[in-house]
Amino acid sequence: MDPFRFPGLPSRVVFGHGTLVEVPREMEALGRSRAVVLATLGQRGQAEALATLLGDRAVGVIAEAVMHTPVAVTEAAVVRVRALDADCVIAVGGGSTTGLGKAIALRTDLDQIVVPTTYAGSEMTPILGETLDGAEPGHRAKTTQKSEKIRPEVVVYDVDLTLGLPAGLTATSGLNAIAHAVEALYAQDRNPIVSLMAEEAIRALARALPVIAAVPRDRAARADALYGAWLAGACLGTVGMALHHKLCHVLGGSFDLPHAETHTVVLPHAAAYNAQAAPEAMARVARALGAVDGPQGLYDLAASLGAPISLSAIGMPEAGLDRAAEAAVANPYWNPRALERGAIRRLLNDAFQGRRPDAAV
Numbered sequence: 001m002d003p004f005r006f007p008g009l010p011s012r013v014v015f016g017h018g019t020l021v022e023v024p025r026e027m028e029a030l031g032r033s034r035a036v037v038l039a040t041l042g043q044r045g046q047a048e049a050l051a052t053l054l055g056d057r058a059v060g061v062i063a064e065a066v067m068h069t070p071v072a073v074t075e076a077a078v079v080r081v082r083a084l085d086a087d088c089v090i091a092v093g094g095g096s097t098t099g100l101g102k103a104i105a106l107r108t109d110l111d112q113i114v115v116p117t118t119y120a121g122s123e124m125t126p127i128l129g130e131t132l133d134g135a136e137p138g139h140r141a142k143t144t145q146k147s148e149k150i151r152p153e154v155v156v157y158d159v160d161l162t163l164g165l166p167a168g169l170t171a172t173s174g175l176n177a178i179a180h181a182v183e184a185l186y187a188q189d190r191n192p193i194v195s196l197m198a199e200e201a202i203r204a205l206a207r208a209l210p211v212i213a214a215v216p217r218d219r220a221a222r223a224d225a226l227y228g229a230w231l232a233g234a235c236l237g238t239v240g241m242a243l244h245h246k247l248c249h250v251l252g253g254s255f256d257l258p259h260a261e262t263h264t265v266v267l268p269h270a271a272a273y274n275a276q277a278a279p280e281a282m283a284r285v286a287r288a289l290g291a292v293d294g295p296q297g298l299y300d301l302a303a304s305l306g307a308p309i310s311l312s313a314i315g316m317p318e319a320g321l322d323r324a325a326e327a328a329v330a331n332p333y334w335n336p337r338a339l340e341r342g343a344i345r346r347l348l349n350d351a352f353q354g355r356r357p358d359a360a361v
């Protein structure tokens with residue numbers, strides 16, 4: 001066995017059906033009494049329902065979260081949070097809403113409770129990606145930072161809130177979660193616990209997503225998927241990510257591509273790029289998927305769910321592929337296989353076309 005370090009899992013987690021009612025108790029356990037509830041405009045209703053449940057423990061609702069955490073939205077929210085004299089924020093939603101809560105916490109040091117309604121996994125990480133507004137798509141910079149101020153204190157997983165997650169987002173968000181687990185299996189700082197969690201995350205999600213595609217409100221499959229998403233998010237929050245996350249960061253931040261769809265399309269190709277350099281990880285991916293080959297299994301799962309399988313289908317301009325390849329190798333970072341600009345450009349082309357990756361052997 002290789003030596004390893006396991007840093008622990010710092011966030012408190014409550015998981016189950018109907019756990020939303022436990023949020024007031026969790027707030028009290030943190031010693032907080034004035035919450036601002038955050039959401040996107042589309043999930044304002046869920047935020048208001050939680051504010052009603054909290055009664056006078058809720059001092060406001062800000063339903064302005066948007067994708068990629070623009071700094072201007074955060075700064076306006078911070079002004080309101082301060083004016084309301086809030087002592088914590090509660091994010092109800094996907095990664096975009098969690099991102100707004102994290103960005104507020106980074107600037108104010110307020111406690112955060114997150115009630116996730118997608119499988120993105122941001123709630124389990126000390127990572128925040130933000131974008132500066134104003135720049136043109138294709139030139140916009142997304143910056144990422146890591147801090148314990150960013151990591152939410154409490155996460156309340158309520159499976160019931162995910163029952164209505166639309167089919168398309170269920171598939172792509174589930175594959176976004178699987179991407180965290182795949183990269184955790186070949187992370188430079190991987191450890192046996194995280195690897196167990198990663199394999200179990202892939203297994204749970206790969207088992208649940210086809211069931212949900214057939215019966216969207218299947219409670220057991222929804223619970224399985226959210227359980228997998230929690231594990232995958234914990235992997236993302238514990239070990240370092242590599243080429244796949246870097247590519248998605250570049251494509252999402254610079255070309256304004258939708259987050260979960262981008263992960264869905266890129267994952268089989270990034271896995272194929274790394275397959276020969278990380279054979280044990282890829283064997284575990286294949287085993288968890290019940291597939292012969294890991295990268296092909298990831299592609300086939302996405303295709304079988306009706307998820308997008310090409311960058312061209314999700315709005316990537318072909319003319320941007322060179323710039324994306326350049327950006328992917330610009331600031332070197334650890335990856336199991338060396339970063340080769342030409343091979344990454346071919347990977348991006350395969351992803352652009354939606355080609356099924358070749359078998360790793």
Ligand SMILES: NC(=O)c1ccc[n+]([C@@H]2O[C@H](COP(=O)([O-])OP(=O)(O)OC[C@H]3O[C@@H](n4cnc5c(N)ncnc54)[C@H](O)[C@@H]3O)[C@@H](O)[C@H]2O)c1
Pocket residue numbers: 040041042043066067068069093094095096097099117118119120121122123125126127128129161162163164165166169173176236259260
């Ligand atoms: N920092 C991190 O660790 C980390 C990890 C993963 C994702 N992210 C960030 O999260 C963002 C993407 O998050 P996402 O994929 O969850 O999408 P999202 O939060 O943008 O949600 C997409 C849309 O679906 C809606 N929605 C969410 N849950 C729903 C539900 N149960 N029912 C109906 N509608 C629902 C949202 O309101 C939104 O309109 C990106 O900005 C990404 O960078 C960050």
